Amino acid sequence: MTATGSAFLDQCRAIVGADHVLELDADKASFLTDQRARYTGRALAVLRPATTEQVAALVRACAQYRVPIVPQGGNTGLVLGSVPDTGGAAVVLSLARMNAVRQVDAVNRTMTVDAGCILQQAQEAAAAQGCLFPLSLAAEGSCTIGGNLATNAGGTAVLRYGNTRDLCLGLEVVTPQGEIWNGLRGLRKDNTGYDLRDLFIGAEGTLGVITGAVLKLYPQPKAAITALAALPSPVHALRLLGLMQDFCGASLTGFELMSQYCLELVAREFPQLQQPFTTPHAQYVLLELSSSESEEHAVGLLERAIGAALISGVIDDAVVATSIAQSTGLWQLREHIPLAQARAGKNIKHDISLPVSRSADFIAATGPKLEAAFPGCQLVCFGHLGDGNLHYNVAPPMGVSNEEFLLRQDAVNRVVYDSVESFGGSISAEHGIGALKRDELVHHKSAVELNMMRAIKAALDPLGIMNPGKIL
Amino acid sequence: MTATGSAFLDQCRAIVGADHVLELDADKASFLTDQRARYTGRALAVLRPATTEQVAALVRACAQYRVPIVPQGGNTGLVLGSVPDTGGAAVVLSLARMNAVRQVDAVNRTMTVDAGCILQQAQEAAAAQGCLFPLSLAAEGSCTIGGNLATNAGGTAVLRYGNTRDLCLGLEVVTPQGEIWNGLRGLRKDNTGYDLRDLFIGAEGTLGVITGAVLKLYPQPKAAITALAALPSPVHALRLLGLMQDFCGASLTGFELMSQYCLELVAREFPQLQQPFTTPHAQYVLLELSSSESEEHAVGLLERAIGAALISGVIDDAVVATSIAQSTGLWQLREHIPLAQARAGKNIKHDISLPVSRSADFIAATGPKLEAAFPGCQLVCFGHLGDGNLHYNVAPPMGVSNEEFLLRQDAVNRVVYDSVESFGGSISAEHGIGALKRDELVHHKSAVELNMMRAIKAALDPLGIMNPGKIL
Numbered sequence: 001m002t003a004t005g006s007a008f009l010d011q012c013r014a015i016v017g018a019d020h021v022l023e024l025d026a027d028k029a030s031f032l033t034d035q036r037a038r039y040t041g042r043a044l045a046v047l048r049p050a051t052t053e054q055v056a057a058l059v060r061a062c063a064q065y066r067v068p069i070v071p072q073g074g075n076t077g078l079v080l081g082s083v084p085d086t087g088g089a090a091v092v093l094s095l096a097r098m099n100a101v102r103q104v105d106a107v108n109r110t111m112t113v114d115a116g117c118i119l120q121q122a123q124e125a126a127a128a129q130g131c132l133f134p135l136s137l138a139a140e141g142s143c144t145i146g147g148n149l150a151t152n153a154g155g156t157a158v159l160r161y162g163n164t165r166d167l168c169l170g171l172e173v174v175t176p177q178g179e180i181w182n183g184l185r186g187l188r189k190d191n192t193g194y195d196l197r198d199l200f201i202g203a204e205g206t207l208g209v210i211t212g213a214v215l216k217l218y219p220q221p222k223a224a225i226t227a228l229a230a231l232p233s234p235v236h237a238l239r240l241l242g243l244m245q246d247f248c249g250a251s252l253t254g255f256e257l258m259s260q261y262c263l264e265l266v267a268r269e270f271p272q273l274q275q276p277f278t279t280p281h282a283q284y285v286l287l288e289l290s291s292s293e294s295e296e297h298a299v300g301l302l303e304r305a306i307g308a309a310l311i312s313g314v315i316d317d318a319v320v321a322t323s324i325a326q327s328t329g330l331w332q333l334r335e336h337i338p339l340a341q342a343r344a345g346k347n348i349k350h351d352i353s354l355p356v357s358r359s360a361d362f363i364a365a366t367g368p369k370l371e372a373a374f375p376g377c378q379l380v381c382f383g384h385l386g387d388g389n390l391h392y393n394v395a396p397p398m399g400v401s402n403e404e405f406l407l408r409q410d411a412v413n414r415v416v417y418d419s420v421e422s423f424g425g426s427i428s429a430e431h432g433i434g435a436l437k438r439d440e441l442v443h444h445k446s447a448v449e450l451n452m453m454r455a456i457k458a459a460l461d462p463l464g465i466m467n468p469g470k471i472l
Numbered sequence: 473m474t475a476t477g478s479a480f481l482d483q484c485r486a487i488v489g490a491d492h493v494l495e496l497d498a499d500k501a502s503f504l505t506d507q508r509a510r511y512t513g514r515a516l517a518v519l520r521p522a523t524t525e526q527v528a529a530l531v532r533a534c535a536q537y538r539v540p541i542v543p544q545g546g547n548t549g550l551v552l553g554s555v556p557d558t559g560g561a562a563v564v565l566s567l568a569r570m571n572a573v574r575q576v577d578a579v580n581r582t583m584t585v586d587a588g589c590i591l592q593q594a595q596e597a598a599a600a601q602g603c604l605f606p607l608s609l610a611a612e613g614s615c616t617i618g619g620n621l622a623t624n625a626g627g628t629a630v631l632r633y634g635n636t637r638d639l640c641l642g643l644e645v646v647t648p649q650g651e652i653w654n655g656l657r658g659l660r661k662d663n664t665g666y667d668l669r670d671l672f673i674g675a676e677g678t679l680g681v682i683t684g685a686v687l688k689l690y691p692q693p694k695a696a697i698t699a700l701a702a703l704p705s706p707v708h709a710l711r712l713l714g715l716m717q718d719f720c721g722a723s724l725t726g727f728e729l730m731s732q733y734c735l736e737l738v739a740r741e742f743p744q745l746q747q748p749f750t751t752p753h754a755q756y757v758l759l760e761l762s763s764s765e766s767e768e769h770a771v772g773l774l775e776r777a778i779g780a781a782l783i784s785g786v787i788d789d790a791v792v793a794t795s796i797a798q799s800t801g802l803w804q805l806r807e808h809i810p811l812a813q814a815r816a817g818k819n820i821k822h823d824i825s826l827p828v829s830r831s832a833d834f835i836a837a838t839g840p841k842l843e844a845a846f847p848g849c850q851l852v853c854f855g856h857l858g859d860g861n862l863h864y865n866v867a868p869p870m871g872v873s874n875e876e877f878l879l880r881q882d883a884v885n886r887v888v889y890d891s892v893e894s895f896g897g898s899i900s901a902e903h904g905i906g907a908l909k910r911d912e913l914v915h916h917k918s919a920v921e922l923n924m925m926r927a928i929k930a931a932l933d934p935l936g937i938m939n940p941g942k943i944l
Contacts, residue, residue, distance in 0.1 A: 108827045110827070163661060166638065175924070188859040189626050189630065189635060190825060190898040192898055193921075193925050194675055194928055194943075195671055198667045199667055203667075221721065249693065249764025250764070292719065353659045353660065355580040356581070389661045424657065425659065428663045431663065445664070446653065448652070448653045456671075
């Protein structure tokens with residue numbers, strides 16, 4: 001280590017204490033490898049502040065010594081946004097110790113939390129006050145609110161409640177200069193200048209460090225009911241979506257598409273899970289209805305809607321969960337798709353979105369293109385169809401190893417992303433850009449848009465120390 | 473006019489045609505005075521482009537000649553954001569000719585419109601396709617979508633559907649350099665870099681000119697039902713809000729507070745409007761419930777909720793509208809409050825917001841402060857309590873003329889805004905800052921926040937030609 005590096009770390013130790021400046025490889029390891037174990041970076045140290053003031057002091061030290069900062073929450077991101085590169089000059093700034101729920105205001109329907117608060121803890125703190133914090137996603141047991149905000153996380157409740165962006169009223173941020181911006185406002189309406197909150201949300205830590213947030217809460221629904229519908233095609237799924245929204249309005253809180261191949265994969269890898277249909281169908285939609293009134297109301301509404309869908313030929317069959325256990329069983333089928341994929345071996349993943357109205361056409365058009373270029377490849381297509389968000393993953397043909405197929409990732413991406421572009425879609429629906437899609441991004445944004453992004457980055461972080469190499 | 477000014481206007485005429493460069497005072501007049509007729513500015517000319525390309529060419533000409541640009545939609549703003557100052561160097565850029573609905577996509581539940589599209593026309597175009605564009609406010613017959621976006625307009629449906637910001641998926645913007653940013657994406661999820669959309673929304677034309685937008689649509693509710701509840705205090709109104717949200721969830725689409733003084737004012741100025749209660753109560757709440765199911769469902773739900781509120785002593789009395797005419801009559805009481813105020817003479821207006829949980833305490837604390845400082849002054853307090861948004865207007869004491877009282881505006885503002893600040897509120901809930909509240913803003917934002925705003929302004933509009941003197 002250089003004398004400068006040593007002086008910098010001395011300063012960090014003075015701020016957070018020696019115990020919270022991790023320098024040993026063994027201590028740093030879990031902070032340096034991404035969730036999917038595809039990439040391992042290096043870092044000068046991992047810093048673990050306990051307060052916003054400590055974050056600010058650490059950022060000032062980093063600015064002084066020009067040390068790049070990689071903010072990290074639960075490190076569950078999927079685009080290499082929260083791990084450092086292999087240069088070894090950066091520090092990882094872990095928000096994990098700042099994990100408190102600062103306040104719940106049930107009358108204002110807001111809660112104020114530290115950035116390092118685990119999503120599930122936030123959900124539980126809201127529930128304890130009779131409120132719902134609706135953000136829900138697979139990593140909720142270990143991801144943090146700060147990471148959810150930095151990536152504008154989506155999940156399964158977006159159809160009704162929106163993305164993380166829509167669930168945040170205010171932020172506390174440490175700027176790249178190490179100043180604290182207290183924007184912890186719990187206001188539904190506040191038109192007083194530029195929307196800095198939404199600029200930091202989704203910026204993946206490249207403009208500053210989110211240290212706290214005011215989140216929106218909702219009344220707890222009195223009942224939720226789940227069903228699985230079987231149908232012949234994604235076109236039918238879109239018709240079902242329209243029908244359900246017309247019948248149920250805001251009561252429709254989940255709408256997840258799964259192909260037959262997805263359920264086959266789950267059945268193969270998790271044979272203990274019960275499969276609801278004895279004969280196969282091409283596509284399935286997992287529906288969730290919530291009622292602010294009663295279970296009876298939810299059941300009646302769902303039955304009327306499903307009945308109408310059956311009569312009009314939109315769906316072929318449906319099962320309605322009549323117990324919490326059955327409902328959990330249906331959701332488990334959906335949630336086990338990524339787990340089944342992981343067991344089946346690495347594939348080439350895409351987190352894309354389309355205008356809802358074009359998503360069926362995208363599916364119809366893109367499969368044949370992939371088949372032509374990569375004969376026999378397997379499509380694992382599922383996701384939040386109600387939001388136009390598909391997890392569109394491509395697995396190798398029979399007889400081709402996962403490792404071999406991964407070598408063709410760029411070519412597969414080209415086919416998928418070009419098709420996404422031609423349908424007016426997005427190459428990242430809910431995961432972000434990180435380092436993983438940075439090079440791809442420039443193919444999909446105009447120079448005008450990229451230049452505005454770069455101008456904002458330069459204006460707020462002129463030293464370029466905040467999470468360099470991510471997004472831009 | 474200088475030779476430079478003349479050359480500039482020649483260029484403008486070459487771009488939009490001589491008919492659409494207004495130079496005569498009579499032609500310019502309506503573009504130079506604000507909605508409340510409190511301020512009249514001057515302008516070199518009013519420019520009326522018909523296409524986005526013409527807007528871009530005009531902005532390039534303005535950049536070349538360093539001519540300040542004041543973008544203008546329906547000119548219905550309330551904070552002097554859409555009129556020029558008295559210097560006479562600026563041009564007004566009217567988007568009024570760009571008023572088309574470009575496309576409605578009922579399956580994606582989106583519509584793409586020109587910035588100059590009148591809000592009511594957008595509502596009607598959505599309704600024609602069986603969809604709801606929920607933004608609704610008093611000026612909807614003449615305000616434009618571009619102005620709604622520039623000010624992040626609120627209105628009466630925010631409780632359920634959010635502010636204009638929440639109703640926009642994509643933007644088309646002409647940058648201060650005269651480039652066109654096509655961000656007209658109709659995606660529910662798109663995490664690909666900085667949220668430029670939300671930066672332009674609410675920026676009041678100081679960062680660029682919004683020329684088009686993709687707006688979110690919703691299923692049309694099958695029924696809406698209105699009621700007026702009478703209650704003893706704002707504290708009771710908050711309890712009613714919690715009760716209604718617990719009973720009705722997302723079906724509660726309107727929650728408007730009005731004081732007895734507001735209804736007295738309406739009764740005095742508009743005696744033809746029917747007053748629903750024969751004996752006075754201290755406060756009233758106008759409730760609106762929408763159902764995605766049926767009128768029967770809405771009525772049943774409302775009756776159960778109102779019944780519970782009566783039994784638990786949250787409200788003293790209530791009338792439920794049993795016809796569209798009665799419902800309209802109840803809404804008219806609410807909508808006539810600002811009209812009655814205008815007839816009664818100019819008063820000192822505040823568009824403020826509080827955390828919902830603190831709004832009753834704010835009302836209880838601020839009235840006595842004003843009474844102490846300005847004995848006998850009259851409070852006209854009403855608004856969107858469900859969003860914590862109050863229109864908190866102060867009228868002169870008996871015997872003091874409106875003109876005389878307006879001279880004390882700064883002192884009145886001081887009392888109100890200091891109280892707002894002490895309750896964690898905002899000095900502009902839904903109207904924006906414009907030129908009117910620019911000086912006030914610096915009392916309420918930290919240096920950190922103001923500096924970030926200034927850095928962004930300088931980065932995107934280095935020549936400072938976009939709506940100078942507004943916000944910053």
